[in-house]
Amino acid sequence: MRPGDRAATLGSAPGLSAMADTGLYQARSGIEGQDEPMPASRNIETIVQDRYQSALDFADAVRSDIVSFPYDRLFLAVVVFLVFFLLRKPFRHLLFVVAGKFFIGNTHAFRESLYQVLRGPVELFSAVIGTYFAFEIMRNGEDGFIARVSEQVVGTLFIVLAYWAMFAIIGPVTERIRPGAGHLSDSGIDWLRKATRALIAFFAVAAVLQQWGVRIGPMLAGMGIAGAAVALGAQVLFKNLISGVLILIERRVQYGDWIKVQGVIEGTVESIGFRSTRIRQFDDSAVQVPNADLADNAVINYTQMRRRRIFWLIGVPYSTTIEQLRQIQHEIEAYIQGNAAFVDKDTASTFVRIDSFGASAINIMVYCYTTTTRWGEWLQVKEELAYRIMEIVLGAGSSFAFPSTSVYVETLPGEKPDIFVPPDAAAKPTAAG
Numbered sequence: 001m002r003p004g005d006r007a008a009t010l011g012s013a014p015g016l017s018a019m020a021d022t023g024l025y026q027a028r029s030g031i032e033g034q035d036e037p038m039p040a041s042r043n044i045e046t047i048v049q050d051r052y053q054s055a056l057d058f059a060d061a062v063r064s065d066i067v068s069f070p071y072d073r074l075f076l077a078v079v080v081f082l083v084f085f086l087l088r089k090p091f092r093h094l095l096f097v098v099a100g101k102f103f104i105g106n107t108h109a110f111r112e113s114l115y116q117v118l119r120g121p122v123e124l125f126s127a128v129i130g131t132y133f134a135f136e137i138m139r140n141g142e143d144g145f146i147a148r149v150s151e152q153v154v155g156t157l158f159i160v161l162a163y164w165a166m167f168a169i170i171g172p173v174t175e176r177i178r179p180g181a182g183h184l185s186d187s188g189i190d191w192l193r194k195a196t197r198a199l200i201a202f203f204a205v206a207a208v209l210q211q212w213g214v215r216i217g218p219m220l221a222g223m224g225i226a227g228a229a230v231a232l233g234a235q236v237l238f239k240n241l242i243s244g245v246l247i248l249i250e251r252r253v254q255y256g257d258w259i260k261v262q263g264v265i266e267g268t269v270e271s272i273g274f275r276s277t278r279i280r281q282f283d284d285s286a287v288q289v290p291n292a293d294l295a296d297n298a299v300i301n302y303t304q305m306r307r308r309r310i311f312w313l314i315g316v317p318y319s320t321t322i323e324q325l326r327q328i329q330h331e332i333e334a335y336i337q338g339n340a341a342f343v344d345k346d347t348a349s350t351f352v353r354i355d356s357f358g359a360s361a362i363n364i365m366v367y368c369y370t371t372t373t374r375w376g377e378w379l380q381v382k383e384e385l386a387y388r389i390m391e392i393v394l395g396a397g398s399s400f401a402f403p404s405t406s407v408y409v410e411t412l413p414g415e416k417p418d419i420f421v422p423p424d425a426a427a428k429p430t431a432a433g
Contacts, residue, residue: 077134084130088123095122110176117168121161128157155211163204170196187255187272188248194274236292240275243295247272253294257303258375264293307343307369308378314389315361315401324396325354329364331392336368341381343369361401 084091096115135150174193206216246252253259253269259279260266267281276288316328333352336342342350348369355365366389370381393400 073137077137080137081127081130081134084133085127088126091126092119092122110172113172113175114169117172118165121165121168124157124161124164128154128161131157152212156208159204159207159211163200163207167197167200167204170200187253187269188251191244191248191272191274236290237275240291243291244272244274244277246295247277247291252299253277253301254303257301260300260302261289261293261297262300264297265289303373305373307348307371308373310366310368310370310382310385312366313355314364314366314393315358316364316393316398317360317401318362320362320398324398325362325364327396328392328398329354331396332364332366332389335388335392336366336385341370341372341384343371358401360404 100111132150132154135146135154139147139150170193174189177189210216253272255269255271257269258267259269265279265281265287267279267287270278270280270286272291276290277294279287279289281287316325320328329352333350336350336352337345344350349367350369351365351367353365355363357363366385370378372378372381390400
């Protein structure tokens with residue numbers, strides 16, 4: 001709207017002519033340097049006129065922006081973005097083909113795992129490029145609002161893209177180094193992967209905040225002060241975290257280990273986390289055990305056994321002769337020494353001896369170790385040994401004793417005693433006599 005049009009509008013509106021006169025009066029008074037005070041009614045009219053003028057200026061600005069908005073550039077920017085967005089999968093395929101030329105020396109499995117985890121970041125990269133060109137078209141060399149928004153949005157997308165790619169490749173890289181990890185166990189590698197990803201996520205959030213002008217230094221200082229207060233209320237959490245680190249350093253347990261913590265739990269280790277360890281009990285129920293319980297208590301690790309023990313006491317009756325006992329002992333010992341399922345006596349203690357005289361049997365001790373530590377195979381070896389011992393004992397003409405009680409009677413009466421009849425009862429006369 002031109003200035004002449006505004007004047008006409010002011011003149012045509014009811015009461016606005018008086019506002020215009022007031023404005024002219026104020027201007028004239030200011031020019032001539034008059035110091036006389038303005039009446040209160042005049043002051044109110046001036047305020048209303050100023051507000052009305054500001055509203056007209058704002059409406060003119062909005063109308064001018066709408067009329068002058070570059071709709072053609074907006075349309076072109078949307079088209080460019082859609083082209084890059086729709087071509088993200090062909091772009092990903094092309095990039096993987098080119099990158100595959102540089103991974104010739106790596107295994108096929110490693111390349112495939114990299115391709116799988118980098119699909120999302122590579123497709124996002126194509127969309128980010130499209131976003132950048134779209135903003136550049138809208139910007140058209142200007143340094144206004146669109147330029148500032150373009151810098152912030154595109155910069156944020158590039159930060160997210162970079163940290164997402166780093167976060168994704170941690171998994172394949174750790175799997176790659178797992179076979180040659182040396183002192184690092186599987187659980188240690190998994191724990192290291194989780195810790196590395198947590199650090200990457202933290203730095204990604206910090207970089208995004210820094211991109212949008214948020215100062216990280218004061219925030220970290222505040223977190224340090226608040227951390228002391230939090231630490232007082234999270235002592236158990238930090239204790240479990242440190243215990244988890246000690247478990248991994250000491251290699252106390254690994255994935256798949258059969259462990260027993262006296263009075264706590266017995267089962268197979270499935271995972272070791274920052275706060276707790278998941279153990280699968282033999283009834284197939286999963287239990288989350290705090291790491292402090294595994295670090296503070298004695299842990300029996302059955303999986304780390306080098307061999308598995310069999311310790312039996314076999315009872316034969318006291319009627320067994322010395323020759324039969326020697327035959328039984330010799331044949332059981334020969335069977336154990338001649339069977340490859342048992343550890344040699346020079347490697348591990350092996351005994352078949354007459355051990356003790358029990359309450360109802362002569363006890364023969366069988367003490368040996370099996371080469372296998374697997375529970376199912378160990379049970380099978382025990383079963384075969386039990387069959388062979390039964391054959392040996394019965395073949396020697398003996399048998400197996402069982403708890404019994406013997407009653408010894410020294411004498412038994414030979415005849416039934418006569419009934420004693422008192423003499424007075426025999427001589428007493430009857431009533432008839």
